[in-house]
Amino acid sequence: MPSSFEIAVFEGDGIGPEVTSPALRILEKLSQNSATYGFEFNTLPAGATLYASTGESLPETSLDGARKADAILLSAMGLPSIRKPDGTEISPQLDLRNELDLFAGVRPVRISPGQRTPLRLEGGQSVDFVLIRESTEGLFYSRGTGEVGPDEARETMVITRKTSEKLFRFAFELARQRKAAGQGEGRVTCVDKANVFRSFAFFREIFDGEAKGYPDLLADHAYVDATALWMVEKPWIFDVMVTENMFGDILSDLGAGLMGGLGLAPSADIGDDHAVFQPCHGSAPDIAGQGVANPFAMILSAAMMLDWLGLRHDQADMVRDGVLLRDTVYAVIAEGRQITRDLGGNSSTEEAAAAVLERLGGS
Ligand code: ATP
Numbered sequence: 633m634p635s636s637f638e639i640a641v642f643e644g645d646g647i648g649p650e651v652t653s654p655a656l657r658i659l660e661k662l663s664q665n666s667a668t669y670g671f672e673f674n675t676l677p678a679g680a681t682l683y684a685s686t687g688e689s690l691p692e693t694s695l696d697g698a699r700k701a702d703a704i705l706l707s708a709m710g711l712p713s714i715r716k717p718d719g720t721e722i723s724p725q726l727d728l729r730n731e732l733d734l735f736a737g738v739r740p741v742r743i744s745p746g747q748r749t750p751l752r753l754e755g756g757q758s759v760d761f762v763l764i765r766e767s768t769e770g771l772f773y774s775r776g777t778g779e780v781g782p783d784e785a786r787e788t789m790v791i792t793r794k795t796s797e798k799l800f801r802f803a804f805e806l807a808r809q810r811k812a813a814g815q816g817e818g819r820v821t822c823v824d825k826a827n828v829f830r831s832f833a834f835f836r837e838i839f840d841g842e843a844k845g846y847p848d849l850l851a852d853h854a855y856v857d858a859t860a861l862w863m864v865e866k867p868w869i870f871d872v873m874v875t876e877n878m879f880g881d882i883l884s885d886l887g888a889g890l891m892g893g894l895g896l897a898p899s900a901d902i903g904d905d906h907a908v909f910q911p912c913h914g915s916a917p918d919i920a921g922q923g924v925a926n927p928f929a930m931i932l933s934a935a936m937m938l939d940w941l942g943l944r945h946d947q948a949d950m951v952r953d954g955v956l957l958r959d960t961v962y963a964v965i966a967e968g969r970q971i972t973r974d975l976g977g978n979s980s981t982e983e984a985a986a987a988v989l990e991r992l993g994g995s
Pocket of ligand 1: 647709710894895912913914915916917918919924925926927929974
């Protein structure tokens with residue numbers, strides 16, 4: 633009997649449902665080809681459209697469903713036209729991060745030879761690093777509770793020892809896994825602004841303490857401003873980077889830009905007991921309903937889910953399928969025949985997803 637995994641699915645707003653459905657079909661196909669695992673998908677309501685009709689963006693029952701699931705697949709949520717009374721957008725994905733204590737935001741940046749990128753890479757040169765963004769505190773800690781007076785506004789940044797230690801251990805473990813898989817040299821870079829802020833000096837000190845537990849790996853530091861420069865000038869120098877919430881928010885969009893846009897940027901938000909997998913992009917209301925959204929960020933996020941579930945449950949087939957799915961997406965991109973217009977092609981969402989499915993032996 634194959635092991636069955638329950639996946640909570642949030643289809644979200646805008647292009648969310650359009651990119652979710654092909655990703656689920658692909659996961660279904662992979663599991664059908666496997667004798668060892670299967671999926672049960674449980675679609676749960678949440679998001680801006682739901683908020684507009686019910687006044688709730690993440691109902692308690694949906695949160696419970698997410699808590700019970702083995703993993704959570706979340707598409708894009710929020711719409712600029714639907715806002716809370718204080719003017720902020722609906723963002724249940726941020727609520728999930730806090731409710732499920734998903735402290736590690738994992739943002740891989742990969743540029744393969746032949747992929748469209750604003751960088752000028754020398755022949756055959758590739759980029760492959762992972763940015764880890766702390767996702768529950770930092771400058772996002774005061775989200776929704778910042779003090780705004782008539783002439784002054786304040787937000788508070790919070791860095792805790794407990795979360796930072798867990799975050800850094802996560803980063804070192806990932807670097808170790810990557811090194812063992814022949815990806816990267818086993819190096820973790822702490823990205824901060826320790827030359828200006830005491831909170832970042834504290835962050836760095838905790839990083840150095842955790843680094844001592846990983847003598848087989850390299851540990852170094854970089855200031856966030858220099859990191860932004862080097863991500864453009866020489867991104868191949870990075871392996872695993874770990875940083876505060878707001879710095880990570882900004883640098884991960886820079887990483888997406890290097891990869892040729894948000895349509896190729898997957899992500900995972902991981903905690904001790906739960907994990908959410910979602911594309912970095914938003915709900916893209918400007919192209920919603922046209923069938924032209926790039927499904928690859930969502931499909932690559934599903935591949936990250938296979939990696940995580942497979943390692944966590946000792947499912948070698950799943951780990952292998954995570955690699956297969958990622959390689960298949962990159963093969964479709966390299967071939968360049970069935971890619972969406974954001975990547976310079978003219979295929980629809982369905983045609984691009986079909987190219988992946990066909991290579992996996994399905995239709
Ligand atoms: P959020 O704040 O919710 O992250 P955002 O304001 O950053 O959202 P997105 O919704 O991600 O904005 O869209 C930014 C731009 O990228 C838009 O022009 C959108 O059409 C484009 N875009 C985003 N995702 C995709 C995708 N999957 N395929 C093609 N284009 C996309």
